[in-house]
Amino acid sequence: MTTTLQDCRERDAQDPLRALRDLFTLPAGQIYLDGNSLGVAPKAAAARVAQVVQQEWAQDLITSWNKAGWVDLPLRLGNQFAPWLGARADEVVFTDTTSINLFKVLTAAARIAAEDGPARKKLLTERSNFPTDLYIAESICAQHGLQLVLLEPEEILGALDDDAAILLLTHVNYRTGAMHDMAKITAAAHARRILCIWDLCHSAGAVPVDLHAADADFAVGCGYKYLNGGPGAPAFVWAHPRVVNRCAQPLAGWFGHAAPFQFTPHYTPAEGIRRYLCGTQPIISLSALQCGLDVFSASEALGGMAALRAKSLALTDLFIALVESRCAGHGLELATPRAHEKRGSQVCLARAEGLGMDQGVAGQGSGAYAIVQALIARGVIGDFRQGDGGLGVHKDILRFGFTPLYVGFEDVWNAVEQLRQVLETGEWREARFHQRNIVT
Amino acid sequence: MTTTLQDCRERDAQDPLRALRDLFTLPAGQIYLDGNSLGVAPKAAAARVAQVVQQEWAQDLITSWNKAGWVDLPLRLGNQFAPWLGARADEVVFTDTTSINLFKVLTAAARIAAEDGPARKKLLTERSNFPTDLYIAESICAQHGLQLVLLEPEEILGALDDDAAILLLTHVNYRTGAMHDMAKITAAAHARRILCIWDLCHSAGAVPVDLHAADADFAVGCGYKYLNGGPGAPAFVWAHPRVVNRCAQPLAGWFGHAAPFQFTPHYTPAEGIRRYLCGTQPIISLSALQCGLDVFSASEALGGMAALRAKSLALTDLFIALVESRCAGHGLELATPRAHEKRGSQVCLARAEGLGMDQGVAGQGSGAYAIVQALIARGVIGDFRQGDGGLGVHKDILRFGFTPLYVGFEDVWNAVEQLRQVLETGEWREARFHQRNIVT
Incomplete structure (x- = not known):
């Protein structure tokens, strides 16, 4: 019928x-029908952005770092959205871009892999991954002496061998909309001691994601697609507690420091996900993103x-x-x-x-x-x-x-x-x- | 009197x-008297940001990448501000943060130095440089096998020896307000074949800067201090034409690709400063920054x-x-x-x-x-x-x-x-x- x-x-x-x-x-x-490219605007965004510009910036100026909570905004938004990723408190920050966050976690993974299995030289990913993921992976491979292996989806499980150090996959393919079984693939990779990084650009806010249940190692994702955070909204990054403190990520800017405002001469990474922060974040864009996340919070009651x-x-x-x-x-x-x-x-x-x-x-x-x-x-x-x-x-x-x-x-x-x-x-x-x- | x-x-x-x-x-x-921490708000910012949120984002959505020129905004703002840096057309982009841009240019400099003088192993900077510069420099040194040398201001010229690969200085010191003679120091460094990177966070828009006259190699700087671009406004990056195409920078995201929207599987860096772009930029914050730059443009007549x-x-x-x-x-x-x-x-x-x-x-x-x-x-x-x-x-x-x-x-x-x-x-x-x- x-x-x-x-x-x-x-x-x-x-x-x-x-x-x-x-x-x-x-x-x-x-x-x-293009919210997977750029999400629509929450109605609250206009007023929120006006408040940030006209009050928090124009009137309150530097006091807003404390008074309006700018300094903690990346972590506060991370905590707000964490449940939608199957992440826990203080495990997620919204900051920088997906490409940059991917660079951070891939470098961390390469460093961990070099310690745990220096003979492993392959970084596995999917041929049809989003291009920026492939480009960043290429750069990481050149820098760390790894070999980038591009796979068809059906080749992934078979490619998980003892030469592989890292598996980088996008959960939902940007072109076909095909979704991987995150838990199954992660388990298979872990059985061969391969670190798993998931790009959630096309799944965060769109499909159920449970990073802890899947036991993933790292994840990154986009703020401006299904999260409706605004054009170029900052992205997010997550690291599992077992790996988050294992090494510093290379973009060692002051906001990732254990004591960013003590202005000490040497870098000491913060404990936990804060070490994945780097420089000062674009507060107006980050504030607009919060309006997108607020809709998810509102949806919980429904x-x-x-x-x-x-x-x-x-x-x-x-x-x-x-x-x-x-x-x-x-x-x-x-x-x-x-x-x-x-x-x-x-x-x-x-x-x-x-x-x-x-x-x-x-x-x-x-x-x-x-x-x-x-x-x-x-x-x-x-x-x-x-x-x-x-x-x-x-x-x-x-x-x-x-x-x-x-x-x-x-x-x-x-x-x-x-x-x-x-x-x-x-x-x-x-x-x-x-x-x-x-x-x- | x-x-x-x-x-x-x-x-x-x-x-x-x-x-x-x-x-x-x-x-x-x-x-x-704290515009060197966070500049005040241009009156035009509220209306500009409202237009971006309510029209360009909420109504025009993805068409704004072309119609509102979002795709070229980092370069367009760079071109608008280039004369204030003594830079030429298509040599500057506003993107990411100072810390991240510094990571890009320091990596590029380390790669160039490794080619031109592999025996040179020192990265020179000032002990009283802004901490995030020291942290990023520390990270670069660890990654490229360089030694970070921290100098007092009066030691700089004497430290320019044949072991030095890179000199990283902040033009105006964030604490003392002391300004270096960029042309003189750059010339002395170049006489010893040392690459010069200048952090202009406390000088761009505040003091005369002429990167070409000084013959600098790379420069980065802040959008939210003297440029009045808003809290966490994107930063800028410049590379001299003789070095800009010598290598790719490691944050090889899609916006730095020669053909970002052809979605080719391998990374080919764009010619010129566009290769210093990485991911999608926070458009709302970047648009607010333009209002700050517009005041500089208006000041030209005065x-x-x-x-x-x-x-x-x-x-x-x-x-x-x-x-x-x-x-x-x-x-x-x-x-x-x-x-x-x-x-x-x-x-x-x-x-x-x-x-x-x-x-x-x-x-x-x-x-x-x-x-x-x-x-x-x-x-x-x-x-x-x-x-x-x-x-x-x-x-x-x-x-x-x-x-x-x-x-x-x-x-x-x-x-x-x-x-x-x-x-x-x-x-x-x-x-x-x-x-x-x-x-x-």
């Missing part, structure tokens, strides 16, 4: 999380992550079912795993080469870029990820993120309806939809 | 830069840095003269050089041990902390820096920053008058002024 628009409206009416949508400003006239996960799966199930029933015959195929336990909070549709006429792409192109552009022109915001960059996904991707905090079932129905019209009219073949932008 | 309050008011009335003061929100009822420097020296000269004439007999002595060419934009007064009763300080304490607290209670905001941390300054310091963009001559008169009263009443001896805060 086909789902109707009316069914979707009823599901929204019954959605226990529906009230959370009102905590956000949603872009006028759009269905925003069922928290269990409710968010149930809704996310319902949204993505519905999207898949509607695309398959209403957009058949246009060369789209599901690139995201159908199995719930392997799916993040996004759905990707693949389109093979030769079905379209994208410019600047070998052969005829897949048309995926143009279809995404035509959808955007109709107010449905998803994004395009190019296939075959040697990154392990060979088809062009139409990517749609479903943030259960603010996306509704009617949104899903309308998005698929617009996709159907884009495909049936063939309007995506118009030249204007093939113009490439710089980003994102 | 003693300067009077009336004289000071006349000097303010004649100040060609006076109009710039109106571009800032100054804290109500205060004389703010005489630019020449006028700012003339006023800065006039302010600090006046402060010194008034303290010496009106606050004599209370154990204060000038810790900032009297010679103009050796003075930054701050004045530090030293007070010897045993003159006061600060708690938690060996012996009787200097009372400097309590005097600063008593001044703050009267609305004169300076700060305290503790002596003898092994950092080369052995007396406690009362530090007063004079930002010529917004500090006036009447402010100087009033500040000294309050200092005089604090000293003559002896109110600073009250117990409440000896309570230590955490920061700053």
